[in-house]
Amino acid sequence: MQIEIQNVSKIIDKNIILKNINMKLESGKIYGFIGRNGSGKTMLLKMICGFVKPTDGKIIINNQDIFSKNYFTNDIRALIEHPKFLGNITGYENLKLLANINNTITDEDILKWLDILNMSEEKDKIYNKYSLGMKQKLGLIQVLMENPKIIILDEPFNALDEESLNKIRHILKEEKEKDKIIIIATHIKEDIEKLCDTIYHFANGHVSLK
16 A cells, blocks of 8 residues: 655645645555644645646556546545534444444444443443543544454544543554554644654645654
8 A cells, every 4th residue: 555645735815725735645654744724734735635636747656636526535544634423423322333334344343443442331321421531432443343454533632631631542543554544633742753754744735764
């Protein structure tokens, strides 16, 4: 699995969000995107997912230009910005609805991930009753539970307690060993500097290696 970002730029209302970005992301590594809010990190994540088209340049996944050929891999799962679920049903029911789209995992798989992130006792609680930390953990579960080859996480450590933080870091290290591409965007370098193999710094539309 490989992601290539080739001369990617994004301009919105004459504002340069990203300019001539190039990078190559490979399986078996964790990549960090660091920069202030508004520096373009989330925009690039959305483009990798196929949600937003670049103004210029190419995003190539598995040798396929995802925008020129309408190629959207089913191997990506992402948590971008704030987790969003149906508020009037339980956490478990939300995960079950998502799992039913592809039918690749069982109910036991969902329950396993709820247990791993200490959410078993909260699984039957209505989502609108969840704390911010519980919502964040449910968002992380929906990314991890179907064993994707590309994991994209935007500010994944928001609202998590220290125990949950350490557990997520441990899980991501384990997922990396399964030959996956993991991308973590944050504005707090301490969150990822010991976790990532490569860190890119975003500033003023440009990206550089840390």
